[in-house]
Amino acid sequence: MASIPAPRFDPAFRIVTAGNPSPHTLDGTNTYLVGHRRVIVIDPGPNEPAHVSAVLDRVKADGAEIALVLVTHSHADHLGAAAALVRTFPVPVRRWGAGPAPLTDGETVGEGGEALRVVHTPGHADDHVVFYWHAARLLFSGDLILGSGTVVLQARDGALEDYLASLERVRRLDPAVIAPGHGPLIDDPAVRITDYLAHRRLREQQVLDALADGARTPGEIVGVIYKNLDPALHPAAENTVRAHLFKLVREGRARREGNRYHRPWQRTESDRAQRSTADGGENDGGANDGAAGDRPAGPADRNRR
Numbered sequence: 001m002a003s004i005p006a007p008r009f010d011p012a013f014r015i016v017t018a019g020n021p022s023p024h025t026l027d028g029t030n031t032y033l034v035g036h037r038r039v040i041v042i043d044p045g046p047n048e049p050a051h052v053s054a055v056l057d058r059v060k061a062d063g064a065e066i067a068l069v070l071v072t073h074s075h076a077d078h079l080g081a082a083a084a085l086v087r088t089f090p091v092p093v094r095r096w097g098a099g100p101a102p103l104t105d106g107e108t109v110g111e112g113g114e115a116l117r118v119v120h121t122p123g124h125a126d127d128h129v130v131f132y133w134h135a136a137r138l139l140f141s142g143d144l145i146l147g148s149g150t151v152v153l154q155a156r157d158g159a160l161e162d163y164l165a166s167l168e169r170v171r172r173l174d175p176a177v178i179a180p181g182h183g184p185l186i187d188d189p190a191v192r193i194t195d196y197l198a199h200r201r202l203r204e205q206q207v208l209d210a211l212a213d214g215a216r217t218p219g220e221i222v223g224v225i226y227k228n229l230d231p232a233l234h235p236a237a238e239n240t241v242r243a244h245l246f247k248l249v250r251e252g253r254a255r256r257e258g259n260r261y262h263r264p265w266q267r268t269e270s271d272r273a274q275r276s277t278a279d280g281g282e283n284d285g286g287a288n289d290g291a292a293g294d295r296p297a298g299p300a301d302r303n304r305r
């Protein structure tokens with residue numbers, strides 16, 4: 001293998017981790033400083049005075065000044081401190097889809113050895129971008145890829161497909177190191193990205209299996225497939241499950257009725273209502289449960305109510 005640069009020891013690369021640990025932010029948000037005298041700040045972090053001071057102190061201790069603030073996405077734990085930083089160093093804050101100079105896909109920001117390429121990577125957030133530091137082969141991944149665990153997806157149609165495409169895009173960059181928005185640096189990016197893609201396929205199968213076993217709502221599915229989940233993360237996990245369900249419905253592998261989901265071969269509430277009308281009110285005794293077509297001989301078609 002080619003020798004891997006060690007950006008963590010490069011004086012042009014510093015990390016200031018914010019004091020906002022939580023189930024969502026792991027050890028806290030990582031704010032990265034790139035450059036020697038004129039520093040690019042990547043993800044200002046949460047708007048907490050102690051963190052703002054820590055970032056400014058670090059810049060000043062290095063005899064440097066902030067030249068530019070970049071933001072991977074507009075969630076408060078990444079963007080929050082931007083306004084406070086630019087009160088001290090009045091420089092542009094650049095992010096996707098907002099401000100006087102929104103970032104564009106493929107754009108290069110910074111110069112020389114600190115040039116960074118902007119790559120739009122939706123899935124966790126519509127406005128999510130990553131920054132690829134070519135000279136160091138280092139990817140600032142924001143919340144696209146985390147130092148540990150996996151990422152929460154938006155609960156919208158297309159978020160999962162966007163997220164998978166975003167992972168494929170950063171895989172093609174072939175980074176040597178990933179500097180995530182939360183958690184430790186990642187020294188084996190190719191392995192991690194492969195793991196992330198495999199994890200999404202696993203989740204998809206788990207969602208399909210949960211539906212087959214009778215889970216109907218996103219909340220019920222979370223209850224089945226996320227083991228030992230911190231309750232604080234339940235709504236986020238539900239969003240991720242919804243992103244999976246959108247994809248499965250689009251692919252014809254699941255059906256939706258309001259907030260309830262089924263496999264295509266499972267009968268829904270309205271199927272039963274129609275049938276009982278057509279049958280003159282005959283009750284749903286289950287004798288016709290197999291009539292819906294390509295139902296596999298797998299899990300029982302249990303009806304929860």
Ligand SMILES: [Zn+2]
Binds near residue numbers: 024075077078181
């Ligand atoms: Zn975050």
